Amino acid sequence: MTTSTPTENHFFAAIRAAMPDLAKPLAIHPDGAHESYGDALALSARLANLLVARGVKPGDRVAVQVEKSWTAFVLYLAALRAGAVYLPLNTAYTLSELSYFLSDAEPTVVVVRPETAEAVKTLAASLNVPHVETLGTDGAGSLTQAAAGLPETFTDVPRGPDDLAGILYTSGTTGRAKGAMLTHANLLSNAETLRDYWRFTSDDVLIHALPIFHTHGLFVAGDIVLMAGATMIFCPKFDAAEVLRLLPKATTLMGVPTFYTRLLDQAGLTREATAHMRLFVSGSAPLLAETHRAFQARTGQAILERYGMTETGMNTSNPYDGARIAGTVGFPLPGISVRITNPEDGTVLGADEIGSIEVKGPNVFKGYWKLPEKTASEFHDGYFITGDLGKIDPAGYVHIVGRGKDLVITGGFNVYPKEVEGEIDALPGVVESAVIGVPHKDFGEGVTAVIVRTPGAGLTEAQVHAALEEKLAKFKLPKKVFFVDELPRNTMGKVQKNVLRDTYKDIYTPAA
Ligand code: AMP
Numbered sequence: 360m361t362t363s364t365p366t367e368n369h370f371f372a373a374i375r376a377a378m379p380d381l382a383k384p385l386a387i388h389p390d391g392a393h394e395s396y397g398d399a400l401a402l403s404a405r406l407a408n409l410l411v412a413r414g415v416k417p418g419d420r421v422a423v424q425v426e427k428s429w430t431a432f433v434l435y436l437a438a439l440r441a442g443a444v445y446l447p448l449n450t451a452y453t454l455s456e457l458s459y460f461l462s463d464a465e466p467t468v469v470v471v472r473p474e475t476a477e478a479v480k481t482l483a484a485s486l487n488v489p490h491v492e493t494l495g496t497d498g499a500g501s502l503t504q505a506a507a508g509l510p511e512t513f514t515d516v517p518r519g520p521d522d523l524a525g526i527l528y529t530s531g532t533t534g535r536a537k538g539a540m541l542t543h544a545n546l547l548s549n550a551e552t553l554r555d556y557w558r559f560t561s562d563d564v565l566i567h568a569l570p571i572f573h574t575h576g577l578f579v580a581g582d583i584v585l586m587a588g589a590t591m592i593f594c595p596k597f598d599a600a601e602v603l604r605l606l607p608k609a610t611t612l613m614g615v616p617t618f619y620t621r622l623l624d625q626a627g628l629t630r631e632a633t634a635h636m637r638l639f640v641s642g643s644a645p646l647l648a649e650t651h652r653a654f655q656a657r658t659g660q661a662i663l664e665r666y667g668m669t670e671t672g673m674n675t676s677n678p679y680d681g682a683r684i685a686g687t688v689g690f691p692l693p694g695i696s697v698r699i700t701n702p703e704d705g706t707v708l709g710a711d712e713i714g715s716i717e718v719k720g721p722n723v724f725k726g727y728w729k730l731p732e733k734t735a736s737e738f739h740d741g742y743f744i745t746g747d748l749g750k751i752d753p754a755g756y757v758h759i760v761g762r763g764k765d766l767v768i769t770g771g772f773n774v775y776p777k778e779v780e781g782e783i784d785a786l787p788g789v790v791e792s793a794v795i796g797v798p799h800k801d802f803g804e805g806v807t808a809v810i811v812r813t814p815g816a817g818l819t820e821a822q823v824h825a826a827l828e829e830k831l832a833k834f835k836l837p838k839k840v841f842f843v844d845e846l847p848r849n850t851m852g853k854v855q856k857n858v859l860r861d862t863y864k865d866i867y868t869p870a871a
Contacts, residue, residue: 365519369543371439372515373551379561379588386429386593387564387608389601394429396588399436404513405506406437412509413468413490417442417516418523420466423494424448424457424475427571427595430498432581434470435571442516443467444523446538447572451850454478460528461486464538464728470494470502496595520544526728527574529669538728539670541578548721549672550582552692557611557638557663558679559587564609568597568618573851574669575643580613603627611638615852616646619662623653633658640665642673642688644853645759645777647784647791651685664688666759671743672722675757687756695720698742699751702763705739708750713760713775716749717742748775765856767796769804772834776856779837782830783808783823788816793846794837795859799867807866808837809859811845818842839866 381397438445493500528536569576599621666688667673677689691697726734776794783792796804820840
């Protein structure tokens with residue numbers, strides 16, 4: 360932390376220093392057209408000039424709810440250069456959700472899709488948000504129009520390591536979304552650590568098929584490419600057939616687990632098809648051990664699973680060299696300390712003991728926007744309480760067993776959903792499962808399983824019970840089993856257990 364007046368823009372100075380020859384492509388579009396590092400500098404300068412002309416001062420928020428595009432990515436760089444706090448928003452948010460974000464974050468500028476501009480303008484006027492600009496997928500809109508005549512040079516606004524670079528609202532599966540404040544130092548340390556740990560160099564070509572409103576696509580994938588002076592193939596969205604086509608032109612892919620299950624559905628996914636690739640990374644949600652094994656069997660490549668979150672960037676990773684163990688999220692990254700504590704009394708637990716995962720390091724965020732008390736309550740002796748439950752095995756690998764709030768307490772016993780899901784997933788005829796706790800009049804919560812069967816499998820509730828009875832203590836057995844075609848997932852591939860809990864909330868305690 361520094362209190363002296365900054366003389367340079369902490370993160371963007373590092374991005375500049377890492378830049379290769381400016382003619383080198385930073386982004387290649389799937390059709391082969393490309394955008395160079397020089398293009399990124401010129402466009403971000405024009406956009407930064409525009410932001411400043413719109414009254415953006417250091418520390419002001421620039422909120423952005425647009426489709427993924429090259430210009431949208433460069434807008435992030437422009438906001439950094441202008442000393443602003445970049446605030447990307449999921450395009451799935453409705454106008455009423457946007458209303459909450461705008462009133463909470465009080466941005467100076469909000470950039471939205473052309474089709475929502477009229478409605479957002481009315482909203483912005485009522486919330487005193489001074490400027491609304493538009494940006495379409497093709498780069499057209501009021502933003503680029505207004506920036507077109509502005510200079511292609513810009514003096515980056517000085518910002519110190521502790522100044523905010525971004526606010527990301529957490530996916531917030533329960534309660535109101537909270538704005539996680541990330542500093543220049545947070546983003547820089549995360550990008551440098553991952554670049555080095557995963558051995559990114561300027562020779563790398565990353566397939567970028569993630570959204571850029573989330574930490575994974577923006578602060579992991581995007582920032583690593585920049586800090587390595589590498590190139591990305593910039594896909595508007597994930598399409599398994601398209602990614603398969605691009606693999607021979609690339610060296611690395613970062614994805615959520617669904618990328619890998621969808622790639623496995625492609626007959627063309629073979630050793631030859633992936634021969635040019637040196638690294639496949641998965642995160643944001645648990646990768647089934649089965650997916651890891653199937654991918655390795657088909658391609659010979661061991662997917663590297665890592666663990667992080669909006670508030671912290673990345674915390675742990677399976678090793679680059681050495682065993683990438685399916686079902687684990689690997690070791691704490693260099694400079695980051697991870698410990699497991701007893702959720703009841705906060706004492707630090709030993710190897711293999713399940714408890715609350717806590718992390719400390721330069722990656723950990725500055726706090727929740729405008730919520731100092733909430734922030735204070737999420738820290739424990741300088742460690743951030745992630746809300747995830749897990750353990751560290753004797754070899755040092757971190758295992759996640761679920762979100763704290765997903766823990767099921769039935770008749771006073773704790774049931775970790777992952778353990779039951781693991782047994783169900785191992786049954787023949789099962790694709791995947793989700794185990795949840797729902798209110799139960801006798802037990803407090805009843806263990807409930809929601810299962811996706813393989814096509815044509817005739818597995819029944821009775822068969823699931825019979826198979827699990829041999830493996831699990833009685834209190835862990837699902838009291839009811841439901842079969843569904845697919846599990847509800849959010850855009851980052853996470854199973855929405857809150858949706859399932861809501862769907863099945865009355866099954867043991869019928870509504871009067
Ligand atoms: P978000 O803030 O949207 O990135 O979500 C972070 C949460 O995703 C973490 O707290 C974990 O619960 C979950 N998560 C991220 N990576 C993994 C992983 N590799 N395995 C299991 N859960 C993960």
